[in-house]
Amino acid sequence: MKTDRSVYINNYSTSPWLSLAIILLAPLITVVDIFIVNISAPAIKTYFNSSDAALELVVASYLLGYAVFLITGSRTGDYLGKKKVFIAGLAAFTITSALCGFAISMPMLIVSRFLQGVAAAFTVPQTITLIQLNFQSPTDRDKAYGMYGMALGTGATLGQFLGGYFISSHLITDSWRLIFLVNLPVGVIAMVLAFYFVPESQQNKSTRFDIPGIFILTAALSLLVYPIIQGTELGWPLWTKAMLVAALLLLLFFVGYQRKLGQQQKDPLVPLSLFKIRSFNIAVLCVLFFFGVNTAYIFAVSIFFQSGFNIPPFTAGNYFVFQTGAFLLASLWSIKNAARYRVRLLQVAAGLMILSFICQLVLFQEKFITPWDILPCLIIYGIGSGLMMPSLLKVAMWDMPADKAGAASGVYSTIQQVSSALGISILGGVFLYLARTSGNFYFAYKIALFCMMGYLLIVVVLLNRIKR
Structure with missing residues (x-):
């Protein structure tokens, strides 16, 4: 798939890899802000004396704002220029993070989280399209897509660790506020770097909203x-x-x-012709189920560690460091070898995640277990998700014409975020409902794992339908 660099206004003098490192800050911090709330959820619930449903809305409202406006954000980048919208989105994300950090009520926090998601939706789509524009070599482009996937997964597990650290640090009285306020310096630094080192693209005034x-x-x-x-x-x-x-x-x-x-x-918001491309069609269905599991699993396990094992947030967050390490190593290996193994790699990845769940269910047959007993399962899950996440986007874009790449990236990201929102709502809701009604976090967690395995089995079936 050939990419036309003539869309850039200026000569492309900045190293594409330097530009990539900068623009990947957007998916990194926006995903961190999904998962950093998970480990902090009990502290937020206690501070506002809120219900489980309100707590789910803190996560889901962000994902809803994110999902709904992703395609609009992508089209805005086409119209005004990718760099301009990328920086404006970062500015809005930084401001709305401050609103979350200074929230004085649960409704204010939920609304601020929704607006934060909208800001993310205008920032992240520019990343995928800029990768498409920056890298002409299919090999380099595949590596860049893999790094994008690695940024998503790193953000998920990094968010868990940082959430635990900030909650336990007691640097300020209401330490949960730090999980949002940390975005302020990161956002400013990202904006400055993007201003100087990310090239601008041409504005397409023919784009209609x-x-x-x-x-x-x-x-x-x-x-x-x-x-x-x-x-x-x-x-x-x-x-x-x-x-x-x-x-x-x-x-x-x-x-x-x-x-x-x-x-x-x-110009439709969602060009339905995209779904006539078989590899894209199947890949986004896989995304629908995989990201639903991934978001809900990390949400459930973080609460289970704190409420089921009664361990403090920082200790709970530390367990995810091991999962992060496994994810990063698997992601790096996947980036180098995805072209060789293609769909088989994704099937192995899904199998490893299912194996992680099975091992946990076996462990729960024992009378006494500790978080250390589950740690190997977290590592196995980290390896599986590390193989899966960098490769899904590549599969989706295999047969995508260059002129449809922008729309495809918006649709892909939208389905990813809708999946995450529904994963929290459905799978996370099952876990919280059973935990509340039965008073048994072990039972609730086991049932949630069974449901998640069902999702992953659907992913395996779908992958079998992709031409190898």
Whole structure:
């Protein structure tokens, strides 16, 4: 797939690898902010005296804002220039992080988290498209995509460690606020580096915003995620079921509307022609299930360590250092060898994650277990996710024409974030509901693992349908 560097306004004098290191800060910190809340969740719940559903909303509202506006963010980059939107998105992310850090109520924190997700949605899509523009060599481009995936996984596990560290540091009275305030210096540094070392792309004034599509998709996803979160807390009253039906109808209407725009040669928010590309179609379905598991698993295990094993946040966060190390080593190996093993590598990755869950379930047959007993399982999971995450994006972009890369990156990232939001809502909701109703975190965690294994088995089946 050939990439045209003529989209750049200036001659490309900056090393593409230096530019890559800078733009990867965006997916890194935005993913850190998903998972840093997980380890801090009990402290936030205690401070605001909130419900489990409100706690889930702190995570899910961020993912909702992120998911809904990703494609719009990508199109804005086409219209105004990738660099401009990247820096503006970082600025907004930094400001909304401050709002989260200084929140005085749970509703303020939830709204600020939603806005923080919207800011992330205008920042991250520029990263994938800039990789497409920066690297003409397929080999270098695959390595860059792999590093993007590695940044996502590193952010997930780094967020767990930092969350535990800040909660236990007692540097300020309400130490949970540090998990958001740490973004301020990081955001400023990233903006300065991007200003000097990331080249600008041409503005495409012919790009049109699908305003009705944005509103329809926003409403549909909101109607889908919110009742799923509240339903487990409230016992699924009639209004939650009505909202789910409305969400389904809106999504069907959205698909029809997008198809109509495509037939009229207009700019749909989601070009449905992307889903005619087999490798992309199957890859995004894998993303739908994999990221749902990955987000929910880390959410569940972090709470289980603190509430089931009764260990402090910093100690709980330290266990994820081992998982992070395994993830990084596996990611580096995957980047070098993904082209050789292709789909088989992804199948092995899913198998390792399933093995991790099976080993944990076997351990729970013992009367007395400790976090150290589960540690090898975390390492196995880290290896599996390290092999999986850098390679999924490559599979999605295998047969993607260059002129559709921007739209494809927006759709891929959107499905990734919707999957994460639904993973927290459904799988995380199952875990919290069972823990609350049974009073047994061990039982709740085991049932959640069974559900997650089901998701991963679907991923294995889907991978078998990709041409090798």
